[in-house]
Amino acid sequence: MKQLxxxxxxxxxxxxxxTAAIASMAENxxxxxxxxxxxxxxxxxxxxxxxxxxxxxxxxxHIDTERCTGCNICIENCNFDAIYTDHSINSCKCxxxxxxxxxxxxxxxxxxxxxxxxxFDSMTRYGPMVHAELMIGEEASxxxxxxxxxxxxxxxxxxxxxxxxxxxxxxTGCPVIAAITGxxxxxxxxxxxxxxxxDLERIIQVTDHFRIPAIVCINKYSIxxxxxxxxxxxxxxxxxxxxxxxxxxxxxxxxxxGKKTVIEYADNxxxxxxxxxxxxxxxxxxxxP
Ligand SMILES: Nc1ncnc2c1ncn2[C@@H]1O[C@H](COP(=O)(O)OP(=O)(O)OP(=O)(O)O)[C@@H](O)[C@H]1O
Ligand code: SF4
Ligand code: SF4
Numbered sequence: 001m002k003q004l005x006x007x008x009x010x011x012x013x014x015x016x017x018x019t020a021a022i023a024s025m026a027e028n029x030x031x032x033x034x035x036x037x038x039x040x041x042x043x044x045x046x047x048x049x050x051x052x053x054x055x056x057x058x059x060x061x062h063i064d065t066e067r068c069t070g071c072n073i074c075i076e077n078c079n080f081d082a083i084y085t086d087h088s089i090n091s092c093k094c095x096x097x098x099x100x101x102x103x104x105x106x107x108x109x110x111x112x113x114x115x116x117x118x119x120f121d122s123m124t125r126y127g128p129m130v131h132a133e134l135m136i137g138e139e140a141s142x143x144x145x146x147x148x149x150x151x152x153x154x155x156x157x158x159x160x161x162x163x164x165x166x167x168x169x170x171x172t173g174c175p176v177i178a179a180i181t182g183x184x185x186x187x188x189x190x191x192x193x194x195x196x197x198x199d200l201e202r203i204i205q206v207t208d209h210f211r212i213p214a215i216v217c218i219n220k221y222s223i224x225x226x227x228x229x230x231x232x233x234x235x236x237x238x239x240x241x242x243x244x245x246x247x248x249x250x251x252x253x254x255x256x257x258g259k260k261t262v263i264e265y266a267d268n269x270x271x272x273x274x275x276x277x278x279x280x281x282x283x284x285x286x287x288x289p
Contacts, residue, residue, distance in 0.1 A: 001156055002285045003164045005034070005183040005212075009199025011170035013191045014219035017252045017262060018274070019167035020044045022187075023126045024261040025278045029163040031124065032152040033131040034179040036117070036144045041167050044259055047122030047129045053151075055132065055144055057116035060094040061101060063087050067108035074100035074109060092137055119147050121155060128155045142174035149182070163285070172199075172206050180207060184288040186214040187243065187281055192227035200231065204240070215241040215284055217277055222247040241284065244277035246270065 006019045020041060023031045033041040061082070063074070068087050075083045078100055082093035091114060101109040116138035122129045130151040132144050152164045168179040168186075180186055186207050190200040200216070207214040216235055221228040228245065235242050247270070255265035263271050 002184045005166040005168050005180050006187045007168035008189045009203035010196050013189045015189045020261040021263045021274050024263045030152045030156045030161045031129040032166045034145045034166045035169045036132045036141050045124040047124045049120045049122045051121040053119050054115045055117040056113040058096040059111035060114040061089050062112045064108045067106045077103045142178040145175045145178035172202050180212050185285050186212050188216045191220045192224040215243045217243045218245045220248040221245040243280040
């Protein structure tokens with residue numbers, strides 16, 4: 001079984017548009033929305049949830065009021081002002097450091113699991129999908145990405161799937177690292193804006209560092225053909241394959257509004273370009289060790 005992750009560095013370059021299109025062309029695949037901070041693949045693929053499970057990001061403190069003598073040592077030692085004067089915990093402020101549990105002379109504090117999101121196993125018209133949501137204000141999205149990928153792997157095992165397609169998060173931080181971990185290939189969707197080029201360089205440093213083979217797709221290339229050329233030259237110099245280019249077009253927006261993938265929405269040059277990109281991605285996946 002192979003794992004493809006679609007990432008970009010810069011947000012809004014078209015990862016989800018391209019992931020949804022690939023999901024509609026791939027066969028025998030599991031789709032995983034690893035953009036857990038701002039998931040939107042479900043808007044196009046309209047999954048029906050078959051199972052929901054709680055996600056516990058990090059532990060937070062809990063005070064047993066029966067044991068507590070009110071000495072305030074915990075309040076004095078909490079660096080996050082997370083303990084109220086009535087010795088209850090502000091769950092939004094608690095960082096789960098465990099200092100209060102350590103200093104409490106009455107052993108009145110325990111660290112407990114804090115539900116901070118959900119993972120959903122679902123079914124779409126293109127096969128099983130895993131997605132997730134974080135509760136408002138919750139962090140630990142890297143751990144939630146890992147949970148989504150674990151669910152996707154076990155669904156892949158149950159269904160005998162040959163491929164997991166992960167829509168990755170933007171950026172280069174912890175959630176991205178969680179998303180690319182174990183991937184056989186990263187498809188980097190970039191755009192020829194200055195920030196797109198800058199973030200392309202940064203995300204390639206990340207994939208290089210973790211030794212994940214990467215190829216590039218230049219989306220919205222027509223917004224700046226000079227910069228597009230620059231990206232192509234730089235990829236060539238660095239031995240990175242450019243799987244294809246897509247022009248700026250109204251099709252992706254119209255398709256998204258109609259809850260369709262670009263492949264479902266249009267049968268024209270734009271969708272043909274996407275089919276060619278998928279062919280290249282598939283052959284690179286087959287060649288990955
Ligand atoms: N080739 C294109 N031409 C014009 N608009 C496009 C093109 N590709 C994508 N878009 C539009 O750009 C916007 C962002 O696309 P999309 O949501 O796929 O990006 P993303 O990288 O997944 O974003 P995020 O970082 O927020 O997850 C959407 O409105 C989409 O319709
Ligand atoms: S340190 Fe322990 S006993 Fe003291 S106020 Fe905090 S919870 Fe209560
Ligand atoms: S676990 Fe850390 S952050 Fe949370 S209440 Fe205790 S001392 Fe404060």
